[in-house]
Amino acid sequence: MKILFTGGGSGGHFYPIIAVAEQIEKIASTDKLLPPSFYFMAPEASDERMLYDHNIEFLEVPAGKLRLYFSPMNILDIFKMIAGCIRAFFKMFSIYPDVVFGKGGFGSFPALLSARILKIPIVIHESDSVPGRVNKWAGKFADRIAVSYPEAAAYFPKERVAWTGQPVRSGIRPRQREEADRFLKLEPNVPVMLVIGGSLGAEKLNDVVVNSIGELLSNWQIIHQTGRANLKDVTDRANVTVEDKTFLSRYHPFDFMTDSALAMASGAASLVVSRAGSSIFEIASWGVPSIIIPISESNGNHQRANAYRYAQNGAAIVIEEMNLAPHIFITEVEHIRGNENLRKSMSEAAKAFHRADAGEKIARALVNICINHGGK
Template identity: 30%
Template sequence: MKIVVSGGGTGGHIYPALALIREIQKEHKDAEFLYIGTLTGLESKIVPREGIDFQSIHITGFKRKLSFDNIKTVYRFLKGVRDSKKILNQFNPDIVIGTGGYVCGPVVYAASKLRIPTIVHEQNSVPGLTNKFLSRYVDKVAICFEEAKEFFPPSKVVFTGNPRASEVIGKDGIKGRLSVGLSTTKPAVLIFGGSRGARPINEAVVKGLPDFSEKPYQVLYVTGDVHFEAVSKEVELVGNPQNVVIKPFIHNMPEVLAGIDLVVSRAGATSIAEITSLGIPSILIPSPYVTNNHQEKNARSLSDHGAASVLLEKELTGHSLVQHIDQILLDSKILHDMKQKSKKMGVPDSASRLFKVMTELVNTKRK
């Protein structure tokens, strides 16, 4: 099968696409892939490093307010469609899948006009503009949250989960703990604010360090590369408790997650897919700076099912953070109950589910 994948802008659109590609490659060695992105997005650096063929088009996103730039974007979209058709005709794919970001717009739209089977994958509970637009033209819309159903044509929607979930299954949690200097005997909480970190979370953790020093659990605190130096200076002033391990970044996150009892993080779709597939309880601190406040809606989806606790950024302090952790990690009944409910929400076979939908669609179109 020849597959075109398009997704870009943020890691939340790119990493699920790469997870899907890797999962398909395991079972289908003869599958061919082409990734279409932009030269300005993260995908232009990440995808080629994975050894996947990459081609680019030039496109920008729409402004949500009235702007002259939107006229330019319409022109770029139309040119992007023409460029995409050329690339698609040369590669001759069996199917095209978009995983989000504005680059998907012209690519997936062009594929639909060429009568190539098409799918968009929506990771969040509230979809972005591009996927809403494309849902009118694609054959299927794959979702990760039941709440996303209402935004798309019902006949096209299929629940698959996020392919990233498949990549964290079967990892060695003990090895993961040892790789970052954690004890294998004490309960462990992982605190992080995404790949680049989050200043409000960092500030709360630093203020909570004196309290953490007295706890019977251990903390793995990931600052994000850009914040590590500043955080290190603040930690020097208040002291670094022996039960708190501080890192700028975790390169083997799936392995480390396998050994964690509780996660404190933002409510990005990829993080949620990973922690629920492993059945890890979480304290979610949604970013208030994202489109349509979708992170809070992602977080509420978990908290409504008892799999997570939501701590809004405006309520985040060192004290409230430690209090939330204590309420879960120091109560074995609550911890066990949340683990079970988190596990129920996980979709560990999400990549294979999505590929099955793709295969069925290709076979139907061929008939």
């Protein structure tokens, strides 16, 4: 049973693949199938440790990004994409997997095109409420299509699409608050705000947190994922901004949070502040109230659509980037902190949004295709 995963561009394309791989391993063990062989074809490994832990072989294939605006990089990326497609074809031919699972993003194009040419079964998954360009294209010939938002199903042939929800990896399930307090050295009776800017961090989120931190730390402890390139700058600015240094111990910046750290932080969090990518589904799985700040420049306004769709049932409050001033941010944060009934209703709405069996459903579809493909 050989399964090739592909997806590229961000952690939002990568981490759901890990969640699906976990479920495939469980199914293979429960159904007494031969251990699966996993491959991940993309421009970069995203998280080498994760790949190693799940015995996923990384196959590096370049991919160019086609921008919707003029850029000299478009010319270079055309040649990069051609080279990537050629390399992907020969790698795919040598492995000849039973099925290819695509998560979208420009990095998945070479693998999906190669699978199409070689007539290898294809399953794709779309995480956004409005599908990206690669998945819209692949949806025309994919054997199965899974979507995280029911609205996205309208963009694909109805006989081949299913609303599964978003796979969330088991490693970030929330831990007990007491365990998180010990691990992160938190004060037990002070509420915790978790700020996650996606796998690469988010400068505008960092800015509003740093500019608000002087007022927030009197009522909050803040766990802040800054992004690897931003940690020193954010930490230095926070040290200057906070006038009452006795509260600085309540600020916990991290460049990147491992699954264990996220599991601890989510178990302690009373509020999550995040972008509107795949992290929405992680927040929903935690059942924690959130403030969602979509990227204004995201392709096709995908993040904005995601944010308002998630907030529609009361799980989150949305602040647009144009309104992301410290006084507005602090007002919304304190409004949530001071209203227990609101926090409870937001938590319940988040839990209702989460579909816990998403990874299992997709994994089962992939295993069934593998079994049928292997018998041909």
